[in-house]
Amino acid sequence: MSKARNIGLKRARGEWVAFMDADDWVEEDFYESYFKVVSSSVSCDIIFSGYIRELPLGDYRTLSLVPGYVEKKDLSKTIEYLNKTEALGWAWNKLFKRSIIEQQGIRFDPTVQLREDELFTLMYCRHVHSIQIISDSLYHYMMNDNSLVHRKRNYIDYQRTSDLLYKEYSRYFDNEEFRKYYQQGYASGIFYALTTMYTGETKATKKQRLSFICKFLNFRSQLDIKSDIRYKANKWKNLLFKTVMSCGDVNAIDFILKFIVNRL
Structure with missing residues (x-):
């Protein structure tokens, strides 16, 4: 789940919002990788990045995305790519615009206990006109055996x-x-x-x-x-x-x- 903490980020192109799990950690230049996009002349509504999945026994898996700028007309192909690479189903490897979240009333569904990040991101993507993807993988997602993902479910x-x-x-x-x-x-x-x-x-x-x-x-x-x-x-x-x-x-x-x- 990614609702444990959210960090509001203000930069040259307005207010941006990031989410972070309480058990995870980020490298020093994690947000700087986003700021390079936010502070540039590129205008986008959401930024996707890669991440590192830390496994319980010390192993890890790095997901590095193919960088690029995507306009709305190419959104379907990009959603397919992000879904298949397992980059879409999280809230913490993205930067969202607060204005879109507030204007469209996008919220986490309290009745959804699994894949709620994915649902939130997809509801947000209804309203985007462009996406920026960066290849940096500086977020460390800690896999926990006690997390909801591993619990018995109905x-x-x-x-x-x-x-x-x-x-x-x-x-x-x-x-x-x-x-x-x-x-x-x-x-x-x-x-x-x-x-x-x-x-x-x-x-x-x-x-x-x-x-x-x-x-x-x-x-x-x-x-x-x-x-x-x-x-x-x-x-x-x-x-x-x-x-x-x-x-x-x-x-x-x-x-x-x-x-x-x-x-x-």
Whole structure:
């Protein structure tokens, strides 16, 4: 989560806002890398940077973005790039304009406990006309085994967040390649949530189970190539996946899934 602290930054081109996690740290010239853009003649509404992911055992992974200036007409391709490089789903590797946040009433959703940074950033990006990407990776994100990312979750609630994100990402589906890529991942996410209901990881009523089966089948019918949906897990979960992919009857699927799980 990135709501622990926010730092207001005022420079030549107005007021900017940065977010930082309480457990993380930044190198001395972190903000200076942003100021170089803010103080230049380049006008943009948001700045993205790379970051370093610090792992619990001392290992690390550096994400360096390809630098560039992006206008609104090229936004869809850029959103695809930032999503696939895992640079979009955080608030702390960006600089936001306070004026856009306030004028548009953009806020973190208190009911969303996971991927709330990603949702906030996408809501903000509705209103941008240009993006600046810098390659500097000076923010150190500390991976914590006790963070929300690693905690057991209710996938019914998690799917609600996925639905909100899908709505935001669909604004960029004029990019056909990205549309197919995201829809396939979204369908796999629905199915994963469904499997947790039959294994007991997520407590669900029969009504909720049937509702999720309908949700998956309805979305599956919208995909161009259904066989492109991928689900990688252990052997029995792949069996559940194949069952759902090869059947169109909601009650039959419910019966088969319960039958398989009870014999595993």
